[in-house]
Amino acid sequence: MNVMRLLKALPALAVAWAGVEVHAATITVFAAASLTDGLGEIARNYQNKTGDRIEFNFAASSLLARQIEEGAPADIFFSADEAKMDALEKKGLVEKKTRRSRLSNSLVIVVAADSPFSIKSPKDLTGEKIGHIALADPQSVPAGIYAREYLNKIHLWDEIAPKVVPMGNVRAALAAVESGDAEAGIVYKTDAAISKKARIAFAVPRQDGPEISYPMAVMKEARDPKAARAFLEYLDSDAAGRVFAKFGFILENHAP
Amino acid sequence: MNLLLQNISLPLADFTLEIDAQLQCQVTGIFGPSGAGKTSLLDLIAGLRQPASARIALNDRVLTDTAAGVVMPPRLREIGYVPQDLALFPHLSVRQNLLYGHRNGRETGPLFGFEHVTEVLQLQPLTARGTGDLSGGERQRVALARALLSSPRLLLLDEPLASLEAGLKAKIIPYLRRVRDEFQLPILYVTHDEQEVLALCDEVLEMQRGRMTGRRRINARNP
């Protein structure tokens, strides 16, 4: 008898299921590694609100940009620096009207939580005891490029460069410091905030640090541009802004 | 010599090798069809295979005693072995093959000198050659000389003439006789050829399917 009831309910279930399929979109977001936790929470909120599914690809912005160039299916690109977005725009891959930047960040020097090293200023990085300094790859990854920019500005780059261990992305740099294999590293303040095994030794003052900016945009080849634009609007909203601020990102004032 | 083969038991593919005998003649033939277990018996005596049970002693030296847990490794047994396929080391020259076991002399030095053995077996012109260049008969003599030069107390020959044709066999037999007479070594001679038994042995054990089926003395030695 139960089987009969189930069989009778099947057509209704099928329609309902199909209905859900029709209305809910899946949006693929390629985002910088440093946005992992913030975007994760924002996406969960959005999913609960609208039923749309957000799928993420978190990696170094340089790697993501390369993947998009090669045809990877990204609906939204959320980069950690303007240069990567500019490169994609030049190739005609960006929906220019949707592009905007509202997030910034700041740099910190981190050491392992139980580290005996005290770094009171960046100059301490040149000390003998510091053998390895973990950065995101300063040749390509935004976090590394920002760090090099800063070190160049305070004339320490040449001295520090031989100790630099270039990592694939900023979270990998953080992990290298957490594991103890690098005595120090330079990452975003937001990365240090979520880490239990690393602590901030020195926070780069905003006026000394480089201009950090996180542009986001819908890609021209987005599979569901309407849904993608809707999510982008949400990312620009106050609700999302509160979450970003919670994780330590700096909100730029600009007109949406 | 005195070779004790007591309570030997070795399971083989189709049957179990079971031998119990005491050998005291200088040249003892082991005669039987192929597959009778003759080579396995030689392997046991040389220590290359382990029996399920056995007590093997040569001139009061215990080589294997499974009951007492004694198994002497092959390199200490001082038993020269010429296998059926000769096993000449292909990567060494004739001379290097011959001298391989030569350091294995007893405390007083090797029993048989290099010049002596090569002269008896007429190997002098061959020593510089590689083993690949030798004829069947030459290979046979080199394998024999190699075993002799390791100062053995007992020589095991496994079908030494089996792979040679009749004319060549007739040529090698005098060498074997010279070895027998010149070096006075006890020899165990495995063969399935009655002629060889008559030509060389003092006594012969007959084997079939792993068992001794007969034993007889050969009346007189052929000169």
Place this chain on the structure above:
Amino acid sequence: MTANEWQVVGFTAWVAALSTLVILPPGLAVAWLLARHDWPGKSLVETLVTLPLVMPPVATGLILLKVLGRRGALGGFFHDRLHLDIVFTWRAVLAALGVMSFPLLVRSAQWALEQVNPRFEQIARTLGAGDLRVFFTITLPLALRGIIGGVILAFARALGEFGATIMVAGYIPGKTATLSLSIYQSVQLGEDATAYRFLGVSVALAFAAVWASGWFMRRQRR
């Protein structure tokens, strides 16, 4: 090819050669143990030795990272007692290449040793030779061509190693940048011309190595 690019090729060849040399004695020893005898635990050892061949290289690299890092079992000892770092240095590259090519060396050498007719070893024993002498004067020379084939194969594998290397040594230009790591880096940076030059060298090296290895294997006596 620029001077920097040749440096990468040279560094890769040097570390690969060194790692092959380092794994040769233990590799031969393990191959010999696995070739001839049966002993309790043999299947376990055989499986462990083959693991790096079958596991994802990055997984092996992760294990190496944990063991060779400053807080790891081995790395800790090196760092605290010998004041030597392994992770993020050429030593990590050496370790990664060695571990990843070890199974190839062992399997090839094992096969070569198994081709040697045991009769030769037995007769050598009756002539008075002990285990070591038998190994060095009979077994090894007769298995030599096959072993050389295996050494070349291991060297080729070391040349091409990527997954474990990136985990445990990272890409540090001038210090740990191997050929395969450099290909990956050039592609990431969009430097296609560089990537293709490195690709050409990789293919040429691999081709030559496999060809030479096969040449030796075919000449292994049976």
